[in-house]
Amino acid sequence: MSFVPSQFDDVSIATIRTLAADVVGKANSGHPGAPMGMAPVAHVLFSRFFNANPKDSKWFNRDRFVLSNGHACALQYILLHLMGYKLSMDDLKAFRQLDSLTPGHPEAGHTDGIEVTTGPLGQGFGNGVGLAIAQAHLAATYNKDGFDLINNYTYVFCGDGCLMEGVASEAASIAGHLQLGNLIVIYDDNHISIDGDTAVAFTENVGQRFLSYGWQVLTVDNGDSDLAGIYSSIAEARQEKNKPTIIKLKTTIGFGSKVQGTHGVHGSPLKADDIVSLKTKFGFPSDQSFHVPQETYFAYEEIAKRGAALQQQWNSALASYGQQYPKEYAELARRISGKLPEGWEKNLPVYKPTDAAQASRKLSEIVLTAITPSFPDLLGGSADLTGSNLTKVKGTVDFQPPSTGLGSYAGTYIRYGVREHGMGAIANGLAAYGGIVPFVATFLNFVSYAAGAVRLSALSGHRVIWVATHDSIGLGEDGPTHQPIETAIHFRATPNLAFWRPADGNETSAAYYVAVTSESTPSILSLSRQNLPNLAGSTIERAVRGGYVVQEESNEALTIVSSGSEVTIALDAAAKLGAEGIKTRVVSLPCWLVFDQQPEEYRLSVLRSGAPILSLEALSTAGWQKYSHEQYGLPGWGASGPYQKVYEKFGITGSNIAAVGKKVVEFYKQKGGEVVSPLVKAFTL
């Protein structure tokens, strides 16, 4: 296979370059440099190799494309427009304007053809690794002799910035270990980032780094015009089935501009006279903006036709597969359609009040063990804490390259290594691929390491489930370095992220139920290391509302609202207060996001007016003001010691909370007047 030039190549590349200048110029905002520099590789990749059907952007076996250097999105929008995705010339003209389909960085679920949200550098690289894992996994699970149903590639563009970021290094390291031959990264090696020449901060040998990760490394010395060289490097990358490939593509940022090769063209529109000179240089009419020659549209229509034909062939292959392998077909078709396995939720365990106390991390393992056999979509993994966080269900096989003898690509358990941030970005890619429900595990404290990826799960609506164990000072001896204090409020403040802190077995099942059935919301399940008794009155049906009354009282003097491991302590305090004639209700509030979505009437019945509400959690009290009049929690960092001693040190015991509760009741009695629920407000957002 060698490069066959087309009469349309030069004009197409010039179209992309001049359009990039116009798109950014009209918005007077954006990044023209990388799109102009990467125009040739984009053209060669999409015109010669890329398999996708612009008229059906969700076709399952399409190649996946990720623009990890998301600031270069003018390039992606232009390509989508030329290929005939649902993105018009008017959309290009509305670049970076309010409510347009062409926002400042690519957003998944917003613009047709965008697979993952990018812009925070390095994330897209990690997503690409996740997409490639999903592809390899589904291929190993469903392909049969003569039926290569899942066989496509993930292509990632990235720049210097992405390769400086740790998240990309983590993902690259595991991609090399996993021998992901279907992953092809094209590195825009233009020697420029915002501060200028990369000589000021980035002088490592990137090629050697990736070689040592186990990647194939290819170099194209002239990415500005050597189309044949670009072509043969991509072709070579596709030939390598046992290693991911990175192509170091040397380009000139802002190619064609008067300021090409400088950081001046990274993130500022070209000056008007520069745009005129650029168009003249490429033989385009200098007095016209957004000019697309017919030849360019023609060349890109051919790409779309090829994609449509490929999908048609694939559909008939899928139909014959259905004849020969009806069972596999039914399952694959279900997964492609996004439906969950019929009746999976019937396997969620329930507990009696008399069942033994267990750690919620253990309860989580019991859930996973119960649901996994009839839930092939689950693709789990842990950042080197498998034994502690109890995420590997007995009998599951590791996802590993067969040559290692450690597992297979059909395996459903990923050994992420100690790479939380990479794991989070990879899980976003797994979710974005479709057909997979990823869960990932680490200590709650170290979910913060992955916060960059977690916020993108929430922004993009990826169903990623974090099994986050050791969730408070209750982890005890490991001490303040491992005790998450601020973590819950950080993630509770993140829009569209369900942070669950279940208090017992039924609540843990409820958390899993909501996490799995919330298609467009990631969840963090915050789980205890220490044993928790089952609460009389907790049921899945009640807990799925995010908050409910676990112990009712009429004409109460006090309500204690709590979550997770502290609900039992709240109940203990309530019993002590009750014995002194101070009637105390207890509310369990395992998930703020879900509780906030309940009807006002329900919320006001749970956290009602008439008596003060005291919150209790062995974490920072920040945010609890929304649900309570008074807050008890940790004033600062935790401490190292046996966990009961640590709880005592901070006064989180039944007797101290009873004393605090008494003080609260006294205070409000003295103060006089009506005690109104903190949920009663002039407005809510």
Ligand SMILES: Cc1ncc(C[n+]2csc(CCOP(=O)(O)OP(=O)(O)O)c2C)c(N)n1
């Ligand atoms: C995590 C993160 N940090 C910082 C930024 C801000 N930023 C956007 S582009 C950029 C420089 C990127 O350089 P490079 O990838 O080489 O892009 P080029 O200048 O070649 O287009 C920076 C620092 C970001 N988008 N994401």
Ligand SMILES: *[C@@H]1O[C@H](CO)[C@@H](O)[C@H](O)[C@H]1NC(C)=O
């Ligand atoms: C990608 O999928 C199409 C359609 O199934 C197929 O024809 C093509 O060969 C695939 N690409 C590779 C490299 O396997």
Ligand SMILES: *[C@@H]1O[C@H](CO)[C@@H](O)[C@H](O)[C@H]1NC(C)=O
């Ligand atoms: C858990 O839920 C089941 C089913 O709703 C219920 O029968 C049981 O009593 C609940 N367990 C506890 C501890 O409340």
Ligand SMILES: CC(=O)N[C@H]1CO[C@H](CO)[C@@H](O)[C@@H]1O
């Ligand atoms: C199912 C599973 O792998 N469970 C393991 C969890 O971790 C403990 C050690 O902490 C092992 O004993 C279990 O076998």
Ligand SMILES: [Mg+2]
């Ligand atoms: Mg650069």
